[in-house]
Amino acid sequence: MISTDNIIRTENLNLWYGEKQALYDITMGILPNKITALIGPSGCGKSTLIRCFNRMNDVIDKCKITGKIFFYGNDIYEPGADAGEIRKKIGMVFQKPNPFPKTIYENVAYGSKIQGITNKNELDNIVEKSLKNAALWEEVKDRLHESAMGLSGGQQQRLCIARSLSIEPEVILMDEPCSALDPIATAKIEDLMSGLKKKYTVIIVTHNMQQAARVSDYTAYMYLGKLIEFGDTDQIFENPKEVLTENYITGRFG
Amino acid sequence: MVMKIRLPQKSILTKKFIKEKGMKIILFLSAISAIIIIFSIIIFLFRDAYPIFQRIGLGPFLTGMRWNPVGQPPLYGAFPLIIATLLVTLGAMVIAIPLSIGSAIFISEIATPRVKIIIKPAVELLAGIPSVVFGFFGLIVLTTWIRISFNVPTGETWLAGSILLGIMAIPTITSVAEDAISSVPREYKEGSLAVGASRWQTISKIIVPSAMSGITAAIILGIGRAIGETMAVMMVCGNPAYGLIPQPITNVFAPIKTLTATLGIEMGEVATGSNHYYALFGLALILLIITLIVNILATVILGRLKEKQRKSKKKKPVISYEFGRKIKQTFYLLIGTIVIAILFITVGLLPTIGIITLIVVIYYLLRKISVKVQQRLAFSAITATIIIVIIFLGIILAYIVTNGVGALSWDFITTGPTNLGRSGGIFPAIIGTLYLVAGAIAIALPLGVGAAVYLHEYTKEGIITKIIRTGADLLNGTPSIVFGLFGFAFFVLYLKLGFSLLAGQITLAFMILPTIIRTTEEALKCVPQSLREGSYALGASKWQTIQKVVLPPAAPGILTGAILGIGRAAGETAPILFTAVVFSDFISSSVLQPVNALPYHLFTLATSIPGSQQNQAGTALVLLLLVIGIYFIAILLRNQFRKKMKW
Ligand SMILES: Nc1ncnc2c1ncn2[C@@H]1O[C@H](COP(=O)(O)OP(=O)(O)OP(=O)(O)O)[C@@H](O)[C@H]1O
Numbered sequence: 001m002i003s004t005d006n007i008i009r010t011e012n013l014n015l016w017y018g019e020k021q022a023l024y025d026i027t028m029g030i031l032p033n034k035i036t037a038l039i040g041p042s043g044c045g046k047s048t049l050i051r052c053f054n055r056m057n058d059v060i061d062k063c064k065i066t067g068k069i070f071f072y073g074n075d076i077y078e079p080g081a082d083a084g085e086i087r088k089k090i091g092m093v094f095q096k097p098n099p100f101p102k103t104i105y106e107n108v109a110y111g112s113k114i115q116g117i118t119n120k121n122e123l124d125n126i127v128e129k130s131l132k133n134a135a136l137w138e139e140v141k142d143r144l145h146e147s148a149m150g151l152s153g154g155q156q157q158r159l160c161i162a163r164s165l166s167i168e169p170e171v172i173l174m175d176e177p178c179s180a181l182d183p184i185a186t187a188k189i190e191d192l193m194s195g196l197k198k199k200y201t202v203i204i205v206t207h208n209m210q211q212a213a214r215v216s217d218y219t220a221y222m223y224l225g226k227l228i229e230f231g232d233t234d235q236i237f238e239n240p241k242e243v244l245t246e247n248y249i250t251g252r253f254g
Numbered sequence: 255m256v257m258k259i260r261l262p263q264k265s266i267l268t269k270k271f272i273k274e275k276g277m278k279i280i281l282f283l284s285a286i287s288a289i290i291i292i293f294s295i296i297i298f299l300f301r302d303a304y305p306i307f308q309r310i311g312l313g314p315f316l317t318g319m320r321w322n323p324v325g326q327p328p329l330y331g332a333f334p335l336i337i338a339t340l341l342v343t344l345g346a347m348v349i350a351i352p353l354s355i356g357s358a359i360f361i362s363e364i365a366t367p368r369v370k371i372i373i374k375p376a377v378e379l380l381a382g383i384p385s386v387v388f389g390f391f392g393l394i395v396l397t398t399w400i401r402i403s404f405n406v407p408t409g410e411t412w413l414a415g416s417i418l419l420g421i422m423a424i425p426t427i428t429s430v431a432e433d434a435i436s437s438v439p440r441e442y443k444e445g446s447l448a449v450g451a452s453r454w455q456t457i458s459k460i461i462v463p464s465a466m467s468g469i470t471a472a473i474i475l476g477i478g479r480a481i482g483e484t485m486a487v488m489m490v491c492g493n494p495a496y497g498l499i500p501q502p503i504t505n506v507f508a509p510i511k512t513l514t515a516t517l518g519i520e521m522g523e524v525a526t527g528s529n530h531y532y533a534l535f536g537l538a539l540i541l542l543i544i545t546l547i548v549n550i551l552a553t554v555i556l557g558r559l560k561e562k563q564r565k566s567k568k569k570k571p572v573i574s575y576e577f578g579r580k581i582k583q584t585f586y587l588l589i590g591t592i593v594i595a596i597l598f599i600t601v602g603l604l605p606t607i608g609i610i611t612l613i614v615v616i617y618y619l620l621r622k623i624s625v626k627v628q629q630r631l632a633f634s635a636i637t638a639t640i641i642i643v644i645i646f647l648g649i650i651l652a653y654i655v656t657n658g659v660g661a662l663s664w665d666f667i668t669t670g671p672t673n674l675g676r677s678g679g680i681f682p683a684i685i686g687t688l689y690l691v692a693g694a695i696a697i698a699l700p701l702g703v704g705a706a707v708y709l710h711e712y713t714k715e716g717i718i719t720k721i722i723r724t725g726a727d728l729l730n731g732t733p734s735i736v737f738g739l740f741g742f743a744f745f746v747l748y749l750k751l752g753f754s755l756l757a758g759q760i761t762l763a764f765m766i767l768p769t770i771i772r773t774t775e776e777a778l779k780c781v782p783q784s785l786r787e788g789s790y791a792l793g794a795s796k797w798q799t800i801q802k803v804v805l806p807p808a809a810p811g812i813l814t815g816a817i818l819g820i821g822r823a824a825g826e827t828a829p830i831l832f833t834a835v836v837f838s839d840f841i842s843s844s845v846l847q848p849v850n851a852l853p854y855h856l857f858t859l860a861t862s863i864p865g866s867q868q869n870q871a872g873t874a875l876v877l878l879l880l881v882i883g884i885y886f887i888a889i890l891l892r893n894q895f896r897k898k899m900k901w
């Protein structure tokens with residue numbers, strides 16, 4: 001979906017882990033206030049790609065990148081670019097819920113505190129608002145000062161969503177956010193996502209085809225590090241142009 | 255397909271059965287050896303300490319303010335010695351804790367892989383330098399430096415002891431703390447970075463707090479190490495008469511006499527069975543109890559940590575999170591108060607207020623500056639810590655190499671000493687060290703490997719393994735001088751082996767046993783379960799499987815442990831001081847004769863033979879080359895082994 005409206009755009013993105021190439025020549029554009037799903041078989045590079053968008057691959061020593069990624073027209077891999085600033089605008093929710101071993105309150109307030117907000121009232125408001133947006137407030141409002149490790153998996157994942165919402169990013173990246181959750185918790189998070197789209201741009205990696213079809217506006221199919229097909233979710237699922245895509249979504253993949 | 259089943263003949267079956275059973279018993283006995291040894295140590299120390307408690311009373315012994323066993327009347331007050339031990343340790347920690355934690359953070363979070371490959375072994379090398387070499391360096395270089403730069407009458411002071419012990423504790427604290435920091439789940443780090451935190455914010459607010467209990471354990475282990483160290487403190491602290499504590503108590507330029515130094519100096523000249531003799535065992539018992547408590551504390555903290563990592567789902571905590579936080583806050587408040595109190599006593603009221611205001615101002619200034627600048631400052635400070643550590647290492651190595659290389663020659667290592675070691679070579683000492691080490695490893699290796707095999711292959715994790723492991727940990731934390739006293743009481747006197755090679759070999763063997771058990775267990779852990787199952791599937795018995803399938807791939811790992819043990823045994827002085835060594839040039843022809851050894855030769859030259867400077871440095875260099883060479887081989891082997899072990 002290359003267009004002038006793109007909030008994120010990659011151009012000829014290649015990525016290597018040491019000698020091994022994991023992404024080949026990816027050029028794609030993400031439209032704002034939409035949900036874009038990345039699908040594809042295990043190991044095809046979905047996580048690798050989504051972790052490029054907020055420079056999370058920086059923490060991996062042997063990772064090398066060529067090509068460009070623009071966020072509002074600015075190349076995020078430009079030498080002077082500050083990864084921290086980029087990540088404040090592009091939040092991320094991980095596959096395994098990863099709350100810090102701190103209280104629920106501290107988890108949500110962390111992002112604001114490191115930006116230098118110290119006012120107690122302001123922090124309280126941020127925590128409450130973020131937990132409400134992540135549909136977790138009702139469940140935890142009486143135990144904000146208990147350890148986040150005592151929450152259930154689904155609650156932990158919503159806490160992580162609240163944590164990423166707390167600093168009001170513009171984009172939220174989600175890497176298989178429901179894969180560690182049961183169907184009820186998954187449904188809660190899916191509900192949440194459609195609500196999020198009003199304010200945020202969402203990119204989600206998923207293995208669950210129904211989930212992609214249900215929640216996303218656009219879908220990208222990846223295979224062996226290449227972007228095979230990218231289009232309207234309805235079109236991809238009902239009328240794929242590429243044989244590879246068709247094989248995958250009809251389950252004739254092998 | 256038709257199978258012919260050949261049943262084993264009955265006689266073979268029973269023979270095999272007996273062999274299996276027999277092996278199991280032998281292994282079990284090796285496994286409990288660590289426990290037996292630690293208990294024997296406690297019992298024998300107590301046995302020989304008891305008379306003094308009986309004669310002058312435990313209370314007066316512990317609280318007496320003067321230690322003067324040769325005076326009229328003799329005074330046996332251990333209090334100043336205990337205080338001195340604590341003071342020297344405190345000073346050492348002031349130096350070691352910031353440097354070690356900084357180095358640990360640097361190695362695990364900041365260094366690029368290429369830098370890490372060099373820095374980590376360098377710090378480990380520091381651990382390999384024998385304590386008598388540290389003492390030699392301290393005696394000649396450090397004390398002189400202190401005397402001149404601070405313009406004090408003697409450099410043999412509390413400060414010298416603390417600096418030296420601080421440097422010696424750095425590798426222990428760094429490696430345990432680095433483990434703790436590296437094992438913080440990567441998910442925490444990513445979670446923090448993902449909300450825009452800088453690397454430094456992530457390290458200081460998430461990673462280090464998450465690793466706090468491991469870091470605490472590292473510090474406690476470092477404290478244990480410092481409390482138990484003998485040779486270095488004995489050589490640089492001055493050891494004043496009566497063991498008087500510094501006046502005022504904060505005077506770091508006063509000489510000081512620790513528990514270990516007292517044992518090291520006086521044990522050699524005391525008459526067996528005298529009050530003085532019993533009193534020394536009393537001191538050793540106090541020392542052992544202090545280090546046991548310290549090590550149990552570390553073991554408990556580390557054990558809890560492992561449990562926490564194993565169980566991802568936690569049970570409801572016993573105390574609420576809020577309450578836990580209150581406890582922590584109170585604890586930090588307490589520490590703060592103590593630090594302020596110490597400051598107040600040392601420098602007075604006005605400077606204390608000055609220092610506190612300065613800290614507060616700096617704190618607020620730091621918060622005002624940008625995140626980027628904060629990170630740059632923090633990283634510079636951390637990098638500075640590792641540079642300081644490397645400089646320490648460099649200075650010590652450079653001093654010994656430049657001064658020792660002049661003495662080095664073929665004759666030096668192949669002939670005996672003349673003129674009390676002022677000239678001539680060190681051949682007998684080299685041979686003595688080789689004898690001691692060979693005997694120690696010959697005893698410790700089978701025992702340690704047996705214990706590890708039993709722990710890992712024959713039992714499930716449970717109360718027995720826990721007890722045995724705790725025993726090994728405690729043995730590991732036992733001060734080397736305590737081994738020396740035990741060896742004297744048990745082998746030399748009780749078993750009537752006399753001052754002999756054999757007594758020294760066994761004492762050293764006991765000391766390196768825990769190292770061998772631990773490294774062998776690590777190696778066994780790396781042997782994949784599928785290999786064992788494959789062997790059982792072919793009908794092999796347990797012992798056959800271990801012998802043919804498990805031990806061969808574990809051999810390089812076990813060898814690494816053995817080499818580390820050899821290195822440790824070659825460098826130690828305190829355990830052989832009262833069991834095996836004499837300052838002589840004769841080469842023993844039987845295990846019942848005493849020997850000379852490199853560390854002891856160096857110690858004697860440095861402390862009692864004036865005019866032997868050239869040969870001191872030469873001996874130090876040979877010892878250093880020997881021990882560091884051994885460690886270097888172990889490190890190389892281990893790295894090689896780790897690479898291969900990624901199946
Ligand atoms: N840190 C790394 N070092 C080396 N290779 C890596 C690393 N991370 C991923 N890879 C490799 O890169 C390729 C893409 O991995 P990636 O995790 O992006 O796949 P994925 O599509 O997210 O798979 P999954 O659906 O299983 O999560 C894989 O072949 C993987 O082995």
Ligand SMILES: [Mg+2]
Nearest residue numbers: 046047048175
């Ligand atoms: Mg993935």
